Amino acid sequence: MPAASRSNRHLGVAAEPTSPPGDDELLQRVARGDDAAFGALYDSLGSSVYGLARRVIRDPARAEEVAQEVFLQVWQTAARFDPARGRAKSWVLTLAHRRAVDAVRRDQSATNRERTYDWTPGPDHDVVDETVSLRLEHEQVRRCMEGLTELQHEAITLAYFQGYTYAETAEVLGANTSTIKTRMRDGLVRLRDCMGVES
Amino acid sequence: MTTDIHHLLAPYVLDALEPDERNVFEAHLAQCELCRSELGGFAETASRIGGAQAETPPPELRDRLMAMAATTPQERPVVTAMAQRSRLRRALPRIAVAAAAVVAAVSIAGFVNEHQKADDLRAERDEMVAVLTSSDAAMSVDASTGGASVRVISSPSHDAAVVVGTSLRALRSDQVYQLWTVHDGRTTSAGVMGRGPGMMLVDGIKGVDALAVTVEPKGGSKTPTSDPILSASI
Numbered sequence: 001m002p003a004a005s006r007s008n009r010h011l012g013v014a015a016e017p018t019s020p021p022g023d024d025e026l027l028q029r030v031a032r033g034d035d036a037a038f039g040a041l042y043d044s045l046g047s048s049v050y051g052l053a054r055r056v057i058r059d060p061a062r063a064e065e066v067a068q069e070v071f072l073q074v075w076q077t078a079a080r081f082d083p084a085r086g087r088a089k090s091w092v093l094t095l096a097h098r099r100a101v102d103a104v105r106r107d108q109s110a111t112n113r114e115r116t117y118d119w120t121p122g123p124d125h126d127v128v129d130e131t132v133s134l135r136l137e138h139e140q141v142r143r144c145m146e147g148l149t150e151l152q153h154e155a156i157t158l159a160y161f162q163g164y165t166y167a168e169t170a171e172v173l174g175a176n177t178s179t180i181k182t183r184m185r186d187g188l189v190r191l192r193d194c195m196g197v198e199s
Numbered sequence: 200m201t202t203d204i205h206h207l208l209a210p211y212v213l214d215a216l217e218p219d220e221r222n223v224f225e226a227h228l229a230q231c232e233l234c235r236s237e238l239g240g241f242a243e244t245a246s247r248i249g250g251a252q253a254e255t256p257p258p259e260l261r262d263r264l265m266a267m268a269a270t271t272p273q274e275r276p277v278v279t280a281m282a283q284r285s286r287l288r289r290a291l292p293r294i295a296v297a298a299a300a301v302v303a304a305v306s307i308a309g310f311v312n313e314h315q316k317a318d319d320l321r322a323e324r325d326e327m328v329a330v331l332t333s334s335d336a337a338m339s340v341d342a343s344t345g346g347a348s349v350r351v352i353s354s355p356s357h358d359a360a361v362v363v364g365t366s367l368r369a370l371r372s373d374q375v376y377q378l379w380t381v382h383d384g385r386t387t388s389a390g391v392m393g394r395g396p397g398m399m400l401v402d403g404i405k406g407v408d409a410l411a412v413t414v415e416p417k418g419g420s421k422t423p424t425s426d427p428i429l430s431a432s433i
Contacts, residue, residue, distance in 0.1 A: 038268050042261055051254035075268045086239050093246035101214040141251035159215035166210040185209035192244040199240040
């Protein structure tokens, strides 16, 4: 902000406004045992990790346990993160999703797993104090999901949010497994391109 | 089954594989540069879907985590992680060389044989994929004291196994790895694996007790001329 830097210069503080460290930088600091960076990383990603766990597991107490396991794993294994292979947020959410799916598969037998696959558009925005750029990113995800065909949408949603295997997804949707694998693939390709993710 | 194993990438990214399949696919991923090149974009896409579910966690969680971090030791894998990466980096050119060698073998085989050979290779690859993705695929790992290891993924229903040697060191140009099946104490050649990391299909595993790998002179031998560097029971 020009006004801020002007007053900074006036006070003799370095004129270059230093932007707060991003998630990648924070995670690399966590790898070096930096507690404060761990707290800051939690503040940045905690709501995404908890929200994803809630979406997959539904039970709030269980989701909280999983979110705790995820962040403890992040603390312990941060040195494995390689920024050349993707964003810190992606790394953490990949860990979170796998743990959430493993938990839901352990907890629920196939018979009592809920057979719904509606795409509820996530919690209301006022639940989470989001930055503008995050809000835009989340709106983009919703818009891109709406651009999928019905079968792509259902296949991805059942697998990703219900923790179904592709074989279970195929059974629920009454399609054969190779069709489901293909729909997952072309659905992901369409989402990737819609979100402008580098392939 | 005629499924291409590449089609498991999307279910893998969505965590929609059974645990066994996940292991098999990860073994494949270590070999498949094409899969790895697509993995990043797919994983980023999936994590954005996940990230859009943000919901404020209970406030106690932060305090608990900070307290846990204060008393939990961290892995010290910087050395390991870098060593693994550099091992992989060293292995990649060898895999590329092996792939190039296969291509060269096909192209110098001559015009007449070319199509037949290409069809054979394609058929072999298809059968490997069928074994790797079969529902009864079972995996065993054998490691030698020297650090080399092979993974054997066997499928009784296909009467075949795939041997994955990711950590085999590159041999001199006059040596090859040769694979043997052991059946009632009799040793039979299952073919020459090449001079470095690679994958190989073994047809006919019924009654086979174990697989063994030896280092042989270029071209392979009729019977093993050295002690096995590795053996894996099926």
